[in-house]
Amino acid sequence: MTEVANINIDDAVLVRQCWQGDSAAIERLILKYQNRIYNVILKICADPDDAAELTQDTFVKIIENIDNFQGRSGFYTWAFRIAVNLTLNYCRRNTRLGFSSLDAEQIRENSQPGKVLKELLSNESSLDPASVAQDKEVCQIVLESLKKLDDAQRAVVVLRDIEGMNYNQIANVLDIELGTVRSRLSRGRKKLRQILEAILQ
Amino acid sequence: MKEIPNLDELLNSFIDGELAPRQHTEVQRLVAHDEKIARRLDELQQCKMFLSSLPVVEAPPRILENVKASLARRTLLGEEPSAFDEQIGARHLLGRKLFAAAAMLGLVGILAAVVYSIVAPTVPRGPIAAGRRDMPATVDLAESAPVTVVAAPFSGRLELQTSTLPAVVGFINRAIEENIPSDEWVASDQSKSREPHSLICSGESFNLLLARLDDIWDKLDSATLFVDTEVFGRKVIVEAVTAEQVAGIVNQVDSTRRIEVARDFAVLNNISEHLPGREILAAIDNTTVDLITPPKPVLTEDTKKFIPGTDAVKNIHLTIAVTDNQ
Numbered sequence: 136m137t138e139v140a141n142i143n144i145d146d147a148v149l150v151r152q153c154w155q156g157d158s159a160a161i162e163r164l165i166l167k168y169q170n171r172i173y174n175v176i177l178k179i180c181a182d183p184d185d186a187a188e189l190t191q192d193t194f195v196k197i198i199e200n201i202d203n204f205q206g207r208s209g210f211y212t213w214a215f216r217i218a219v220n221l222t223l224n225y226c227r228r229n230t231r232l233g234f235s236s237l238d239a240e241q242i243r244e245n246s247q248p249g250k251v252l253k254e255l256l257s258n259e260s261s262l263d264p265a266s267v268a269q270d271k272e273v274c275q276i277v278l279e280s281l282k283k284l285d286d287a288q289r290a291v292v293v294l295r296d297i298e299g300m301n302y303n304q305i306a307n308v309l310d311i312e313l314g315t316v317r318s319r320l321s322r323g324r325k326k327l328r329q330i331l332e333a334i335l336q
Numbered sequence: 337m338k339e340i341p342n343l344d345e346l347l348n349s350f351i352d353g354e355l356a357p358r359q360h361t362e363v364q365r366l367v368a369h370d371e372k373i374a375r376r377l378d379e380l381q382q383c384k385m386f387l388s389s390l391p392v393v394e395a396p397p398r399i400l401e402n403v404k405a406s407l408a409r410r411t412l413l414g415e416e417p418s419a420f421d422e423q424i425g426a427r428h429l430l431g432r433k434l435f436a437a438a439a440m441l442g443l444v445g446i447l448a449a450v451v452y453s454i455v456a457p458t459v460p461r462g463p464i465a466a467g468r469r470d471m472p473a474t475v476d477l478a479e480s481a482p483v484t485v486v487a488a489p490f491s492g493r494l495e496l497q498t499s500t501l502p503a504v505v506g507f508i509n510r511a512i513e514e515n516i517p518s519d520e521w522v523a524s525d526q527s528k529s530r531e532p533h534s535l536i537c538s539g540e541s542f543n544l545l546l547a548r549l550d551d552i553w554d555k556l557d558s559a560t561l562f563v564d565t566e567v568f569g570r571k572v573i574v575e576a577v578t579a580e581q582v583a584g585i586v587n588q589v590d591s592t593r594r595i596e597v598a599r600d601f602a603v604l605n606n607i608s609e610h611l612p613g614r615e616i617l618a619a620i621d622n623t624t625v626d627l628i629t630p631p632k633p634v635l636t637e638d639t640k641k642f643i644p645g646t647d648a649v650k651n652i653h654l655t656i657a658v659t660d661n662q
Contacts, residue, residue, distance in 0.1 A: 162400060165399065165400050165403060166400065169395040169399045169400070170393075170394055170395045172395075173393070173394075173395035173396075173399070174392055174393055174395075177393060183393075183396075190396075190399055191399055191403055191406060192406075194399070194403045195403055195406050195407060195410075198403070198407060274390055274391065277386060278390070281387070292387065293387075295352065296384050296387035299388070301352075301354065302349075302352070302354050317349060317354075318342075318345060320345075320348055320352075321342075321344040321345040322344075324348060324380055325344055325380075327383055327387075328379060328380075
């Protein structure tokens with residue numbers, strides 16, 4: 136994310152430069168958004184290799200269609216729309232995303248991350264969720280729990296809680312109503328907690 | 337507690353700061369007064385915190401290079417153009433377009449020159465053009481400096497076919513009378529105007545006659561010139577010959593050149609007569625054929641030729657025969 140901080144040129148300026156065939160501007164856009172797009176894709180598809188490939192496909196598609204970008208929405212939401220659509224389409228096609236790898240028994244046997252999570256979810260916990268989330272194994276459990284959400288809910292939750300988009304941006308990216316964003320987010324978070332609790336029972 | 341519809345949605349929107357100020361205050365009041373709602377809010381906040389605290393993973397280092405490679409590969413495979421290469425590609429494409437345009441122009445120029453050399457527009461030169469309205473013969477004489485020579489004798493036969501025989505024959509008779517001195521022409525039977533006319537005349541007289549005959553050429557169904565060669569019994573036959581071509585052949589200074597020109601005209605007239613589409617157009621409308629028929633070839637080079645009034649040698653032997661085409 137350090138590269139993002141170094142690139143302060145406005146997206147609209149970069150896009151205009153891209154329209155003029157400036158390959159350096161395209162490179163700047165890629166460097167600016169590659170980490171964020173990769174993270175969102177990774178959280179939705181949960182496979183680093185697939186995420187890398189989908190990120191690459193996303194940028195190829197962005198470059199190929201940059202001339203068609205009308206600027207009605209921001210480049211940011213347009214780029215994420217491409218990324219999320221590619222990823223969700225990929226998820227629908229790919230049966231590997233059945234999340235069979237998440238074995239509740241195994242988690243119970245790997246007692247340490249399970250205990251920490253259980254304590255965190257117990258309401259009486261004094262643990263900081265932010266610090267717990269840094270644990271690699273806990274992180275893996277959460278990610279795989281996230282994958283148990285259906286695609287539509289997972290996309291909304293990831294865009295809100297990981298990418299930090301507001302509801303309007305999510306609605307734009309997914310091309311859905313604002314009310315749909317609210318309901319999907321609500322159901323997604325609720326279900327995620329239920330999944331985690333079920334795993335840790 | 338009174339059941340609140342969509343409580344989770346309301347609480348999530350509260351957490352995410354997506355409520356209007358009035359709703360926000362309302363939720364704060366609810367949380368303050370209801371322990372169950374407050375606990376639910378904590379759970380949702382905890383979940384949100386948990387997800388938003390997941391470590392950010394950096395993208396693999398070669399994303400940019402892979403994107404470039406992917407675009408280059410697609411370009412090579414003839415798929416979508418690479419925007420990376422667009423700038424260079426645009427310049428290259430412009431260069432290629434300019435080169436192609438230049439090559440095309442050159443080709444068109446060469447083609448035009450070739451076509452022009454074959455079907456050049458009528459250049460009003462020599463006596464044939466004397467009767468032309470657009471450029472008098474005197475202009476032509478002033479602009480060229482022909483070499484005056486005594487031409488070799490010409491011998492040949494001009495066979496004309498027409499469906500308006502009386503009118504054409506009458507016109508020819510008058511033209512001969514007006515342009516050829518009476519001692520230079522003979523008809524096989526002067527009382528029968530349709531008999532062939534045998535002319536033994538000078539180049540000057542002959543050119544004047546041809547200039548006059550040019551006016552009725554469009555009334556002819558066919559015109560064939562038989563040019564005698566030095567080989568007995570061998571003739572060069574020029575079909576669909578025009579008055580101007582006849583002059584061009586006859587006016588050559590030697591028989592070798594005359595035969596060459598006659599052969600060239602014979603070939604070119606033959607090509608011209610068999611151009612694709614001519615028959616189709618003729619079948620559609622006979623009257624339109626002449627409109628699109630390319631002009632017959634004429635001599636465009638500055639050949640040695642007769643100058644009217646300078647050559648009084650009677651060295652042209654031509655028989656003109658007119659027959660009925662019906």
